[in-house]
Amino acid sequence: MSYLIDDNPARRRFEILVDDALAGFTAYRQQGPDVLVFTHTEVDPGFQGRGVGGALIRGVLDEVRRRGARVVPQCPFMAAFVDQHPEYADLVAA
Numbered sequence: 001m002s003y004l005i006d007d008n009p010a011r012r013r014f015e016i017l018v019d020d021a022l023a024g025f026t027a028y029r030q031q032g033p034d035v036l037v038f039t040h041t042e043v044d045p046g047f048q049g050r051g052v053g054g055a056l057i058r059g060v061l062d063e064v065r066r067r068g069a070r071v072v073p074q075c076p077f078m079a080a081f082v083d084q085h086p087e088y089a090d091l092v093a094a
Helices: 054-065 075-082 086-091
Strands: 003-008 015-019 021-031 035-043 070-073
Touching: 003 054, 015 054, 021 054, 035 054, 035 075, 054 070, 054 075, 054 086, 070 075, 075 086
Parallel strands: 035 070
Antiparallel strands: 003 015, 015 021, 021 035
């Protein structure tokens, strides 16, 4: 399985493609110039249980770090991921 994670600013979400098929997304809204508020994550039922959600969130957080931005993880899935992966805790905006 090959993953591609891409920001789709027109739809205000990051998307994950698995073998060129849209497998899921995490929606956000911009809060100021450097903060993204993540509100919802969804993985297509055909891709659930295969690590796609975790790969999506990890890729998004890596991109946020690369941009020098921060996150507000209102989405329960992203919040749980950050809780379980303390290496991303520094990205959470106060």
